[in-house]
């Protein structure tokens with residue numbers, strides 16, 4: 635990695651996106667950090683921020699106009715995500731549209747806007763979820779739109795062949811929240827094969843790998859401590 639490289643990370647205001655942005659700043663990258671409600675990143679000479687609600691087509695359009703002013707891009711991580719249970723949606727049509735816009739339409743428009751800006755050897759990563767491949771009736775809009783993000787990303791691997799390597803990361807549950815009690819943590823960890831909380835570092839490590847692995851393109855990489863496999867086993871053989 636050289637200090638001339640530029641990366642766009644969506645949803646970089648907090649949590650995983652913020653950790654990724656700080657990691658690439660610490661490693662000498664110029665970071666274009668998209669955020670929605672608030673950006674917790676500290677001022678940095680190599681950091682530029684852009685606010686956009688990715689469920690708002692007008693805001694995505696303004697973000698795309700801003701992006702084309704920023705020069706060549708070596709890497710993009712589509713990380714922004716909304717995660718709302720279907721039962722919590724007041725308006726089901728709006729709920730599904732919101733997930734589709736944030737997880738599929740916005741990444742598609744952002745990627746199209748960058749079409750003349752990809753630097754030599756560029757790479758793009760979409761952060762999906764193991765639940766893109768595991769139905770979950772409580773979060774059906776989330777799962778369906780993450781599956782859409784995944785499939786769209788692999789189409790982009792085809793469309794951008796020879797210019798941009800596109801890959802997908804499917805995290806399992808990454809980091810417990812303060813409200814997760816001991817029983818919940820124990821249950822989740824018992825459903826993984828490694829039996830350990832992944833932590834944001836696991837996803838950072840996977841992004842580093844995919845950004846540098848020149849032979850890897852069109853791959854869906856699970857970074858879940860084996861939870862997908864554990865899930866499959868439980869669903870097949872448990873009582």
Ligand SMILES: NC(=O)c1ccc[n+]([C@@H]2O[C@H](COP(=O)([O-])OP(=O)(O)OC[C@H]3O[C@@H](n4cnc5c(N)ncnc54)[C@H](OP(=O)(O)O)[C@@H]3O)[C@@H](O)[C@H]2O)c1
Nearest residue numbers: 645649650670671672687688713714715763805806807808
């Ligand atoms: N955390 C996990 O255990 C886990 C497990 C599997 C997959 N993942 C995936 O890993 C990624 C990062 O996880 P995370 O827990 O850090 O995600 P998160 O906090 O749920 O969301 C990531 C970012 O997306 C932004 N966002 C939400 N709605 C948006 C909108 N309408 N427009 C623009 N940005 C919006 C959020 O900003 P605001 O808060 O400002 O809205 C936030 O900064 C996500 O893609 C997630 O689906 C996470």
